[in-house]
Amino acid sequence: MTSTAAPHVLHVTGARPNFPKAAPVIRALDGLGVRQVLVHTGQHYDPVMSEVFFQQLGLPEPDVNLGVGSGSHGAQTAAVMVALEEMFVADRPSLVIVYGDVNSTVAAALVAAKLQIPLAHVEAGLRSFDRTMPEEVNRVVTDALADLLFTTSPDANVHLGTEGVAADKIHFVGNPMIDTLLANLDTFDPVAVTADLGLEGDYVVATLHRPGNVDDPEQAAKIVRAVHEVADTVRVVIPLHPRGRESFARAGLMDHENVTVIEPLGYVEFIGLVRGSRAVVTDSGGVQEETTMLGVPCLTLRPNTERPVTITHGTNRLVTSDGLAGAVQEALALPRTDTPAVTPPLWDGAAGQRIAAVVADVVGA
Structure with missing residues (x-):
């Protein structure tokens, strides 16, 4: 994937939890012929926390690695915001897609919102209702700014509705991280x-x-x-x-x-x-x-x-x-088992495809 001045979707990943969620979405969008740019902020930079995921999950090499590294929440978030703002101004994406609840997620959401670039949040609506968790703050802020909110479970839809998010912004698609797990089960x-x-x-x-x-x-x-x-x-x-x-x-x-x-x-x-x-x-x-x-x-x-x-x-x-x-x-004391007794709804390996279909429709691909 290479950067282009033409209309394109830009993915922001930054930490280990993001990569298994992004992989099926990127793969499905590629199959639909959508132009994409992949940014790795470098929030996680140790090879086993970062590089190995690209190798094992078949992710393309990032088009951009910001290399922000570790630091306090404020320093890390600010460094990502400064770097992404320069990128978005120089080569404006049609849609920014963020994943999960790490500092890179909320940083990208803030920059996209201030530049009035449409924002999609994969794994929206999850709530612990514990604001002492930095991740909870990141989730709430990102969801408040997002234009497309892709949820992994029905309770997430309820939370977003309670917070006043318009129903037409919310898409219950299942869990793309489970796509990755099922695809690699063997x-x-x-x-x-x-x-x-x-x-x-x-x-x-x-x-x-x-x-x-x-x-x-x-x-x-x-x-x-x-x-x-x-x-x-x-x-x-x-x-x-x-x-x-x-x-x-x-x-x-x-x-x-x-x-x-x-x-x-x-x-x-x-x-x-x-x-x-x-x-x-x-x-x-x-x-x-x-x-x-x-x-x-x-x-x-x-x-x-x-x-x-x-x-x-x-x-x-x-x-x-x-x-x-x-x-x-x-x-x-429990007997061993290799399968769940009950599978959560839409955790079926096709979440990435559902997300890609909505994104492709929105960006006109």
Whole structure:
């Protein structure tokens, strides 16, 4: 994909969760002959958090990599806004598409709105109703500015309607991240991943990085104690996000012999690891969705979730650190399964095509 002065759709991606959502949309638009430009803001810049996704998901190389890197929320958002404003003024897109709820998402939304460029938000309408989460602020602001709002679950439509979003702006299309999971299902090999890591027997995967869990030393220590309690009975494998490494290390996470801390994995390897696990402990939104489709028990270490469909139609439940060990034991007692008992509506592998059809109609392709 190359930049062009002709009418075109511009995708803004910036962090690991964006890439599996964008891949099926880009692929479907390409099939419809829509001109596209792909921007990677560089919010996530580690190879396994960024480059490997382009390789494994068949994403085209970004036309532009802004390389903004890490920083505070304000510094990171501002850097993306400055760079995108220059781009949009120099080569005005017909439509900007943003994904999820990261800082790059809200930065692009603000720039597009101020320049009066139409904006589409993929994964609109999700709400935890917890404004202490930066992602919730990003979601609310982006949805307020968007012209096209693509939702992944019926509850998201309800939230948007309650907030006064016009019904003709809202399109319930399903979940494009599930498109990516289903398209790659045959490549998720637990045996290969566990062999590479030297793992034998049952294990639980944990992914923890939310500010509410890692920034406060007291809370981080409480979580480490809970993880150690789980590790007393089953191995815990933790692909440790850079954001939480120092905090958890200070709290002694690695001091338990049954806790295996590894570097973040590529998409295929990580989902393979999850697929072979007996349960997953997480504070990530996307992992709640992926475990739902894989039939793996998911214990979300948060007081809320913006993805309640993973509870009503999936394997997810909310837990506290005090109740974590007991919840893991309950999960270990369940029989293994490779499929969900109930599939959330429209999580069928065709969300990207539905999004592309609406976008193509709007931009006149």
